[in-house]
Amino acid sequence: MLKVKAGDLDRMGLLFERHYKPLFGFLYRMTADRESSEDMVQNVFLRMLKYRHTFKGNGEFRTWMYHLARNVLNDHHKGNKRHAAPLAQEPGDVADEAPENTMEEQVHLLNRALNKLSDENREILVLSRYQELAYREIAQILDISEANVRVRIHRAMVQLKSAYLKLAD
Amino acid sequence: MEKIIDYINGELPEHEKRAFEERLALDPELRAACEEEKALWNLMAEIKAPAVNEHIKSRFLDTLQVYKEAAAPRPGFLSRLKEIWNFQPQLKLSYALVLLCVGLGTGLYLNRKNHGEIARMSAEVSEMKQMMVLSLIENPSATERIRAVSMTQEIRNVDDTVIEALLSTLNRDPNDNVRLMTLEALTELADNPKVREGLVQSIVLQTSPIMQSAMADVMLKLQEKRSVKPLQKMLNRDDLNSTVKDKVEQTIQEILI
Numbered sequence: 001m002l003k004v005k006a007g008d009l010d011r012m013g014l015l016f017e018r019h020y021k022p023l024f025g026f027l028y029r030m031t032a033d034r035e036s037s038e039d040m041v042q043n044v045f046l047r048m049l050k051y052r053h054t055f056k057g058n059g060e061f062r063t064w065m066y067h068l069a070r071n072v073l074n075d076h077h078k079g080n081k082r083h084a085a086p087l088a089q090e091p092g093d094v095a096d097e098a099p100e101n102t103m104e105e106q107v108h109l110l111n112r113a114l115n116k117l118s119d120e121n122r123e124i125l126v127l128s129r130y131q132e133l134a135y136r137e138i139a140q141i142l143d144i145s146e147a148n149v150r151v152r153i154h155r156a157m158v159q160l161k162s163a164y165l166k167l168a169d
Numbered sequence: 170m171e172k173i174i175d176y177i178n179g180e181l182p183e184h185e186k187r188a189f190e191e192r193l194a195l196d197p198e199l200r201a202a203c204e205e206e207k208a209l210w211n212l213m214a215e216i217k218a219p220a221v222n223e224h225i226k227s228r229f230l231d232t233l234q235v236y237k238e239a240a241a242p243r244p245g246f247l248s249r250l251k252e253i254w255n256f257q258p259q260l261k262l263s264y265a266l267v268l269l270c271v272g273l274g275t276g277l278y279l280n281r282k283n284h285g286e287i288a289r290m291s292a293e294v295s296e297m298k299q300m301m302v303l304s305l306i307e308n309p310s311a312t313e314r315i316r317a318v319s320m321t322q323e324i325r326n327v328d329d330t331v332i333e334a335l336l337s338t339l340n341r342d343p344n345d346n347v348r349l350m351t352l353e354a355l356t357e358l359a360d361n362p363k364v365r366e367g368l369v370q371s372i373v374l375q376t377s378p379i380m381q382s383a384m385a386d387v388m389l390k391l392q393e394k395r396s397v398k399p400l401q402k403m404l405n406r407d408d409l410n411s412t413v414k415d416k417v418e419q420t421i422q423e424i425l426i
Contacts, residue, residue, distance in 0.1 A: 009233065009236070009237045010237075012233055013229075013230055013233060016226065016229050016230075016233075017226065020221065020225065020226065020229070021221055024218075024221040024225075025218045025221075028218045028219065029218055034219060034222075038221070038222060038225045041221075041225055041229075042225065042228065042229055042232065045229055046232065046236070049233070049236055103215070106212055106215075107212060107215045107216055110209070110212050110213060110215075110216060111216050114213075114216070125213070128178060129210065129213050129214070130213075130218075134180070135175075135178070135180050150171070150175055150180070151171075153174055153175075153178075154171045154174055154175075157174050157206065157209070157210075160209070161205075161206075161209060164209070
């Protein structure tokens with residue numbers, strides 16, 4: 001990224017190649033909207049080009065990328081009130097139609113439970129579980145302390161379990 | 170209980186992890202809670218996101234290309250000048266300038282040298298002509314002596330030796346034509362005081378009417394007042410031609426006016 005910052009814009013193609021899949025995963029899990037998530041991936045990388053001078057170089061590229069992604073996500077939410085879409089739910093997939101297979105049923109219920117979480121709780125679980133970021137990185141992205149990350153993850157897990165058990169009953 | 174998820178995530182510091190594992194080994198309730206949380210954590214991994222559409226990669230690369238073209242800095246006036254300068258083959262230009270300077274320098278040097286050479290040659294020719302004048306003026310042939318006299322008109326700086334030779338010819342040459350030519354040549358040199366003096370002194374020495382008349386004309390032309398006395402002296406001569414006498418008298422009057 002430092003090379004991009006220095007004017008080597010061709011390097012941005014390489015960064016895109018390396019990071020677009022996990023970035024899409026994050027955006028999709030936060031919106032459950034495939035098309036919008038693809039658009040937002042483009043927007044995040046265009047913002048990187050536009051604001052490349054703000055990349056300090058002392059932090060990790062990944063945290064900077066998710067920081068920009070959250071801003072893009074906020075803009076998306078402002079323009080689209082339907083942001084509380086179900087997590088990883090394909091169009092036409094009706095939430096109430098539970099699969100017959102036990103494992104699939106469990107996954108389906110857990111998905112619904114995740115969708116019931118607040119954006120804040122869902123986001124911290126997505127960053128930790130799906131984006132596999134360390135607490136230190138999450139703390140940087142959310143601009144909070146690591147201790148706060150611990151508390152929030154624990155709280156989010158408690159709520160997820162509760163929501164899941166309610167749905168399973 | 171809070172530490173269960175941190176333990177599963179591998180986010181516990183080493184000493185806390187060891188303490189937690191010790192508690193885990195001793196506490197079946199904690200162990201059950203941990204297993205439950207771990208099962209939920211693992212189940213979460215089963216919620217898959219759809220595969221991303223590969224076309225977004227080419228779409229971004231196209232956008233990047235457009236961005237690069239749009240973001241390319243337009244060259245300013247100074248940078249354009251710089252580009253032009255950089256484009257010029259500087260080495261060749263310097264080489265051409267050096268050649269030009271060498272050419273001009275050589276030309277100037279040769280020109281000055283030539284000027285010196287020409288001046289020197291001119292002086293030599295002048296000197297040779299003077300020598301020829303001095304040599305020819307002694308020639309027995311009147312034609313050669315006339316040639317010698319007319320040659321003095323080609324000499325830029327006539328020196329005293331030539332002037333003396335001309336004055337001598339004016340006073341002593343037996344041929345009227347030679348003396349007439351000499352008078353004409355000396356009149357051209359009348360700016361020289363020595364020539365003027367010689368001409369005035371020559372008046373009384375002229376015996377031929379044609380020369381006496383010519384001397385009167387020259388004195389009138391030069392408006393030489395010092396010639397009045399010699400001219401009056403000429404009037405006293407018994408052998409003076411009457412026509413010449415009238416002319417000299419008239420000349421004296423005109424000079425004195």
